Amino acid sequence: EVQLVESGGGLVQPGRSLKLSCVASGFTFNNYWMTWIRQAPGKGLEWVASITNTGGSTYYPDSVKGRFTISRDNAKSTLYLQMNSLRSEDTATYYCTRGGYPYWGQGVMVTVSS
């Protein structure tokens, strides 16, 4: 059974940092691109970051470029999202998903507020 389990969310002040993790199981992690998607409260889905299967290339929208860093440790089957200089508009539930969206984690809430 495929599982994606996120952790690391919480309440953080504007300008501070947070690092999310996503542990994958049930599939060969290093064969697949991985992606972070977020959903602000009551809103739709927004792509946040993607990483190739080797970790050699990463992609971001302008809204997080330069502040967020996606990475992976294939030996640990774990995906990460380092979020720096957080803003109130980053408040959302963050989901880890495999390329093409066949599997999603349960989501982790990030609240940016003073």
Added chain:
Amino acid sequence: DVVMTQTPPSLSVAIGQSVSISCKSSQSLVYSDGKTYLHWLLQSPGRSPKRLIYQVSNLGSGVPDRFSGTGSQKDFTLKISRVEAEDLGVYYCAQTTHFPPTFGAGTKLELK
């Protein structure tokens, strides 16, 4: 960026009724390999999204055949035959043909 336009924004249905949701993209979603990376997701209340259909018309694992997807190029449709209570939630179309990946705004399916 590819804009995904979903209609209607909401639907009120009775159990057993059939419904369709439209998704139109601002560009063709045919990739250079000939495949079309248009997917349909369902987010049930309080849950993570679940992929129902991938590449226009392929049913996801465990998805009942009451769901079907059709379309090509820029115009796509999700049909639900004989709606059941478990089908309620927000439906999203999503494209991964072009970077960045984008989503429709969602269609909320509610009980009449």
